[in-house]
Amino acid sequence: MIDKDKQLVFGHRNPDTDAIDSAIAYSYLMNKLGYNTEAVAQGHPNEETSWVLKYFNHKAPRVITHAYPEVKKVMLVDHNEPQQTIPDIKKVTVTHVVDHHRIANFDTLAPIYYTARPWGCTSTILTVMFHHHNVEIPKQLAGLMMSAIISDTLLLKSPTTTKYDVKAIKELSKICGVDYKTYGIKELKAGTNVAGKSAKHLIDNDAKSYVMNGKHVRIDQINVVDLDDVMKRESEVKKAMEDESKAKGYDLFLVMVTNVLDTNSTLIATGDVSVMDTAFGKPLGADGSVNLPGVVSRKKQVVPPLNKAFDK
Amino acid sequence: MIDKDKQLVFGHRNPDTDAIDSAIAYSYLMNKLGYNTEAVAQGHPNEETSWVLKYFNHKAPRVITHAYPEVKKVMLVDHNEPQQTIPDIKKVTVTHVVDHHRIANFDTLAPIYYTARPWGCTSTILTVMFHHHNVEIPKQLAGLMMSAIISDTLLLKSPTTTKYDVKAIKELSKICGVDYKTYGIKELKAGTNVAGKSAKHLIDNDAKSYVMNGKHVRIDQINVVDLDDVMKRESEVKKAMEDESKAKGYDLFLVMVTNVLDTNSTLIATGDVSVMDTAFGKPLGADGSVNLPGVVSRKKQVVPPLNKAFDK
Numbered sequence: 001m002i003d004k005d006k007q008l009v010f011g012h013r014n015p016d017t018d019a020i021d022s023a024i025a026y027s028y029l030m031n032k033l034g035y036n037t038e039a040v041a042q043g044h045p046n047e048e049t050s051w052v053l054k055y056f057n058h059k060a061p062r063v064i065t066h067a068y069p070e071v072k073k074v075m076l077v078d079h080n081e082p083q084q085t086i087p088d089i090k091k092v093t094v095t096h097v098v099d100h101h102r103i104a105n106f107d108t109l110a111p112i113y114y115t116a117r118p119w120g121c122t123s124t125i126l127t128v129m130f131h132h133h134n135v136e137i138p139k140q141l142a143g144l145m146m147s148a149i150i151s152d153t154l155l156l157k158s159p160t161t162t163k164y165d166v167k168a169i170k171e172l173s174k175i176c177g178v179d180y181k182t183y184g185i186k187e188l189k190a191g192t193n194v195a196g197k198s199a200k201h202l203i204d205n206d207a208k209s210y211v212m213n214g215k216h217v218r219i220d221q222i223n224v225v226d227l228d229d230v231m232k233r234e235s236e237v238k239k240a241m242e243d244e245s246k247a248k249g250y251d252l253f254l255v256m257v258t259n260v261l262d263t264n265s266t267l268i269a270t271g272d273v274s275v276m277d278t279a280f281g282k283p284l285g286a287d288g289s290v291n292l293p294g295v296v297s298r299k300k301q302v303v304p305p306l307n308k309a310f311d312k
Numbered sequence: 313m314i315d316k317d318k319q320l321v322f323g324h325r326n327p328d329t330d331a332i333d334s335a336i337a338y339s340y341l342m343n344k345l346g347y348n349t350e351a352v353a354q355g356h357p358n359e360e361t362s363w364v365l366k367y368f369n370h371k372a373p374r375v376i377t378h379a380y381p382e383v384k385k386v387m388l389v390d391h392n393e394p395q396q397t398i399p400d401i402k403k404v405t406v407t408h409v410v411d412h413h414r415i416a417n418f419d420t421l422a423p424i425y426y427t428a429r430p431w432g433c434t435s436t437i438l439t440v441m442f443h444h445h446n447v448e449i450p451k452q453l454a455g456l457m458m459s460a461i462i463s464d465t466l467l468l469k470s471p472t473t474t475k476y477d478v479k480a481i482k483e484l485s486k487i488c489g490v491d492y493k494t495y496g497i498k499e500l501k502a503g504t505n506v507a508g509k510s511a512k513h514l515i516d517n518d519a520k521s522y523v524m525n526g527k528h529v530r531i532d533q534i535n536v537v538d539l540d541d542v543m544k545r546e547s548e549v550k551k552a553m554e555d556e557s558k559a560k561g562y563d564l565f566l567v568m569v570t571n572v573l574d575t576n577s578t579l580i581a582t583g584d585v586s587v588m589d590t591a592f593g594k595p596l597g598a599d600g601s602v603n604l605p606g607v608v609s610r611k612k613q614v615v616p617p618l619n620k621a622f623d624k
Contacts, residue, residue: 111429132444267351
């Protein structure tokens, strides 16, 4: 008894490659299983994702800002928290979630399909789901899913990487016929061009909002191949963070500048920075930034310690 | 990299057959996958479950009231809401959940394994998970899991029943070599003996707590083969409900008296009953009860309409 009403499938706001490619992949799988879905996105692809979509010759999903009244039911990929989803989420029913993030402030009235795994990438979970449902992964889709894993795990170098991601990336690489290692470096570099971009764009492009013990926390991540590409513009970036916090009411704004090649980050912080020391065991420098060698994962290395520090 | 620290696996408070048998089954599966777990329970088996455990010659799980400091990590089956779990849940980390209920007030700091399906029984989800992991279901375990599906779906007659439950029950019946139909009637009857029990025991035995729009709602279900077995004691039952609400601060207390043979229920309500009319489209009788033909599922036919009514 599969519901034939059309449903939208989408990832989080400020979509990254996994948010977009997982929506495409999950929609494909659900349609094969008899559902009637369309993959959409809460924003245009970023530069990395655009590069990926072009490489595998797939068009970008339609951008939506609301789900209702177009549909009554939706499926979420790569997110669950209310502040990362469509503003009118309360007007529709979430029937399915596939995600690899913590679960927070996600409440349903009725039982639903919820498949979360603490793995590096939603597309890795989807790879396993295709197998469980005996649905073949087409070549083009395998390329997109492989690209999502490269993006989320920084080519398997992030500490979020699990053996499931390694297995999936190799399998998808084989299906799409593209060597993930050489392709992966090119993909990651495609998302690191910061030179021509305004500070306002940089601090918002991959930013996510969190509620931590009642505080509104905004965390953005900027991938680079040289930390100095952003750090030489630090005062300009901090100004943009302060303006944005004022406008949107963030209590704390963090920008992670991450070197995707040597996997370390510098955090720039503005707002209620009193928790930073407790969270990361290292004081902020006079300029309001701190270098954290080995830190590349917002989800695993930044959000949990911040949460703990706020809860103290 | 499986964590070898011992973990406890358990179902909800006031355990029913699925809460206990799913914990046993999931613990078995996890141990086969390399984890180190023990199935425990938040209470002693009820009469139906005791009958089932005796039939399949399995001892009742150890009863726990706290998880910490015995373990640092736990796995939940058949529930997720804080008021249905151990009181010290905040002191431990939930690493896995397998459930078929709505998700509410369940927050984690880090990503976890969460497998929810809107099916009739947690043991049905587990049956599929055994297959995905290529783990054989032993005969005795198949009997327990089959019994859980019989209990939760009232022998496939509840509207919560899905094609997955039908498939699983048939398969488990084949493995354990027990005809689920004749066995199922006996199992359901084993849980309907209300004659020798105090009203206080009856209203608490299968009761669950919910928070709906800030209100504390308690819903109990009593299975019978004749509604009159309980309804002839209605004033005594209502008195016990009122006493309990006063002692525990419930805003609304509902007791579903369910005829397991002809699948219909009478609801007895005390407390803030103003929402009842809106929720069930039928006024309460002068005695504070209402008969709802076809209603047998707390989760699907009672909780969602009540939630909606409270949200209005």
